[in-house]
Amino acid sequence: MRQVQITRKTGETDITLTLNVDGTGQHSIQTGVGFFDHMLAGFARHGSFDLTVQCQGDVWVDDHHTVEDVGICLGQAFAQALGELRGVERFGHMWLPMDEALVLAAVDLSGRGMLCWEVPMPTEKVGTFDTELAKEFWIAFVRQANCTLHLRKLAGENSHHLVEGVFKAAARSLKQAVALTGGEEIPSTKGRLV
Numbered sequence: 001m002r003q004v005q006i007t008r009k010t011g012e013t014d015i016t017l018t019l020n021v022d023g024t025g026q027h028s029i030q031t032g033v034g035f036f037d038h039m040l041a042g043f044a045r046h047g048s049f050d051l052t053v054q055c056q057g058d059v060w061v062d063d064h065h066t067v068e069d070v071g072i073c074l075g076q077a078f079a080q081a082l083g084e085l086r087g088v089e090r091f092g093h094m095w096l097p098m099d100e101a102l103v104l105a106a107v108d109l110s111g112r113g114m115l116c117w118e119v120p121m122p123t124e125k126v127g128t129f130d131t132e133l134a135k136e137f138w139i140a141f142v143r144q145a146n147c148t149l150h151l152r153k154l155a156g157e158n159s160h161h162l163v164e165g166v167f168k169a170a171a172r173s174l175k176q177a178v179a180l181t182g183g184e185e186i187p188s189t190k191g192r193l194v
Contacts, residue, residue, distance in 0.1 A: 002081040002178075003050075006073045012065035013057040019077035021178050023050025031055040031070060033063045035129035036137075039167040040070070047171030063133060071137040075113075075144025082178060085109055090187040092176030096169035101156030105149070105169035107177050111193035113143040116150040119166060123159045134163045138170070146193075147177075 002021040009015070027044035029037040031053060044051040053073075057066030082088065093106040103119070115138050121131040142149050149170065156162045186192055 002083075004077050004080045006077045006080070008069060008073050010065075010069070012061075013055055013069040015053070015055045015057075015069055015073050017054075017070070017073040017077055018050075018052045019074065019081055020050035021078070021081045024048055026050045028052045031066050032057055032059045033066055033129065035127055035163075036063065036067055036070075036133075039134075039163060042164060043167045043171040045171075046168045047175045049171070049175075063129065064136065067133045067137050068140045071140030072144050075141040075146075078141075078145040078147075078174075078178075082109065084186060085111075085193045086186055087180050087183050088187060089177055089179045089181060090193075092173035092178075094169045094172035094176075095154075096165050096172065098156075098161045098165035098168070099158065101158060101161035101165045102154040103156070103162065103165035103169045104152040104154055105166070105173040107150075107170070107173040108148040109146075109177050109187075109193060110148045111146050112148060113146050114148045115139050115142045116148075116152075119151055119153040119162060121159045121162060122157055126160045126163060129163075131159050131163060134166060138166075149173075 005018045025045040025048045029040045
């Protein structure tokens with residue numbers, strides 16, 4: 001089973017996160033940021049990842065540290081769970097419609113952390129959630145997961161739909177990329193990805 005637990009404690013956050021890449025989408029998320037919990041629940045469900053997140057963060061400052069540090073932990077969890085990346089598909093992509101919004105996500109478990117983000121948001125907030133934090137989350141994630149992730153808005157006028165579309169599209173792409181091929185080879189002509 002590709003399952004790990006990550007803990008991270010700083011002066012800004014105290015996080016315990018467990019991830020089972022080969023799960024069924026079960027989740028228990030408590031970060032203190034309601035909209036973010038909703039996004040992570042969708043991520044778990046649409047990626048078929050079992051995910052638990054417990055985070056005590058300094059949300060009285062704002063939500064930035066919580067969102068970024070959970071991204072760090074989730075990226076570390078994927079990196080540890082996948083190890084050398086033997087026998088994985090490596091690539092995944094999804095065109096995800098969410099009402100009027102359409103989001104493209106494409107991922108390469110390349111061993112190189114890079115985010116290509118082209119998701120302009122119509123509003124600065126969804127409820128109390130700063131929409132710019134969606135990008136900060138994925139920056140933190142790709143740096144730790146060592147993957148290349150393209151996220152692009154193709155249509156959309158509603159920030160809630162766009163952020164949710166991003167999380168679901170990324171989850172579906174990762175689900176494809178981490179799928180096991182039945183072989184033991186590392187999917188690279190170099191012979192390694194990490």
